[in-house]
Amino acid sequence: MNLPAASSAAIDWAHVRADFPLLTRHVHGKPLIYFDSANTGQKPESVIQAVDDFYRHHNANVSRAVHALGTEATDAYEAARNKLAKFLNVRGDELVLCSGTTFALNLVAYSWALPRLQPGDAIVLTRMEHHANIVPWQLVAQRTGAIIKVAELNERGELDLAHLYSLLTPEVKLLSLTHVSNVLGTVNPVREICREARKRGIVTAIDGSQAAPHRALDVAAIGCDFYAITGHKMSGPTGTGALWARREHLADMPPFIGGGEMIKEVRFEGTVFNDPPHKFEAGTPNIAGFIGLGAAVDYLSALGMHNVEAREQELLAHLNEALSQVDGLRIFGQAREKAAVVSFLVEGAHAHDLATLLDLEGVAIRSGHHCAHPLMQHFGVPATCRASLAFYNTHDEIDAFVAALHKVRKLLG
Template sequence: MIDTVLDILSIRKDFPILNRKVNGYPLVYLDNAATSQTPQKVIDAIVDYYSRYNANIHRGVHSLSQEATDAYEQARKKIQLHFNAAHTHEILFTSGTTHGVNLVANGFGSFLKEGDEVIVSALEHHSNIVPWQMMCERSGAVLKVIPMNLEGELVMEAYHELLSDRTKLVFCNHVSNALGTVNPIKEIIEAAHRVGAAVLIDGAQAAPHLKADVQQLDVDFYVVSAHKMCGPTGVGVLYGKEEWLNKLPPYQGGGEMIAEVTFEKTTYAELPHKFEAGTPNICGGIAFGAALDYMNAIGFEAIAQYEHELLEYATKELLAIEGLRIYGNGKEKTAVVSFNIEGLHPYDIGSILDKLGVAVRTGHHCAQPIMDFYKIPGTVRASFSFYNTKEEVDVLVKSVKRAQAMLS
């Protein structure tokens, strides 16, 4: 059994919040696709920073500033090694995935002209659609969409037909936040490169479940958020190939990103500082490094294996409920189950689940085009992490049945 690989009860003790009650019931936290919970080691790293060496970085000669700088840059190195980037300066700290996407969209827009084409997928989060629409409006480029099928997978034949010498950028998520579908990004990247297009992959939903090797993928840009990976909110990373980051203009102006400033002309700092204007989320970056240490100590292969078992068990048990339909049944999925019950609104189900201590997400999950495709207002989304248990799945199933009885 997989339980011999991961000591789940021991792991759960690392997460203080899992001990609390909600509405008098033990918390069953199944909203991990929105944000994961934080282990004590990461909390301790945050407290340690503010307790012992809180100072601004890079510019100070005093000891606290040097300690903070060292810890922050050590975290950048950890992230480089985790994603196998070729250089540490290819790792840019951001406020999260959305920031990283907008940074690329803002800079890439300066390369586009009327008639150029940008391709996104039908499975995207709103933050992976709106920046590209804004970029196309400014540049005159045309936005094309890879369609999806009823299983929640991309229609790859259509993608290959969309590609042409007019394609300048392809954007796709590694994993759908709404359905859990794992997209064939290696194929997407290789095909885009054959026509000379750059590729940005949103790894926010993939990074908690698997390790992406950016060099093996040969991806041009890859973005993630720390809070999906047992880290704090308000910090993330944009990986970019050195050649592309040197081409892109700065996203923001301010301190830290300059080499020299006069009223006549400003020259910009070298990578990565060119894109890191102002005082960053120093503590967040350090804590992100601590979160990666924690997850790597557990092991991503063991995490993926255990979460797949949870996914299969939850899928089987939920489908036994009369009238329940799961959306997103791709061959490759992470531990996400998006479902509805015939005749019931997902918000009503979610509200009752909350009263029973079960935290799920309801609505369109910032992926309204997916819901429009299925002609539904939204779904109930249960998303699992390595600290969840089969017993919690049983509580979910029991609570869904109770909600169904109350609402029918």
């Protein structure tokens, strides 16, 4: 792919869309309109080919064999780590490759928090967190006697920063929050928040699942202690992701899972563990998946993440304008800084019914609690519909989606 990096307007987005074979599908006899990229991103041909090429020509385990295939596999796997590190502006030896954000946050919970927290300590979360950034901390709190405190939102669906900072009292040892809400699209000011936490000696963990696919990242500049991402949301294969952690944390944390590759020497009397990040990467990894993720990073980098964000903001503005013409439609979250995610309900229609009927029109949106039960409770609803856009979507798709929404609304009375 040969793309200009100057501006979003200089990119032929129709040409970019053609790189994604699945987007040519028809569903129920209608052209597919895929508005569920917050759930998983679609894959460009280059990613699919990278996975296929590995299995056809290079398949071997990593870091174990000296034969040619083993060397090729190891080199490609470590190249993917380095590509991802550059994408995040971090060091490769501080990047643990894992199955995704859920694993990454559990790694922090069990290897960093569990050995350190004591009764009376506190963890601060926010009302907008995904279950992956709630449940691990609950499990650790139950085992250590720590408590969880929750930062609330304002009427726009933004973090109430005054309330958040009031919670950062001396007993707080960890603050964990999302960079971008998977339900509201709210972009949190994580750099400012991490700075305030750091002043108080509080360690910070950031869920970057919804940020990495849609905006340029400089994790080093954010100033957090841990940053987690998921590969399949950024057009890479499923079962891939990473945890970035400060070197001093990785050095002090015990391994989360034991097995091969994460060791230097094993005796029955004891084991000498490998250096970070490898001491956290036990067993055979998803080698082909990470090579595919490296190809996804190449693809996004060629587009330019500033261009990706600008394109998605154009699409979001169009979507918001079009949805404003739908009677009885309520949007959840109107943050001043927001990603291209819109959660909504239509008066008189259950979210699942609406999504099911839209599917019959070829429109794929998400319905449900979006792994964010506490946020649904905050709004007093059991579920919402969610339309989440990516750079490969089009203005015509938005118009077709809203036309389908009008049609379905009439069917529902």
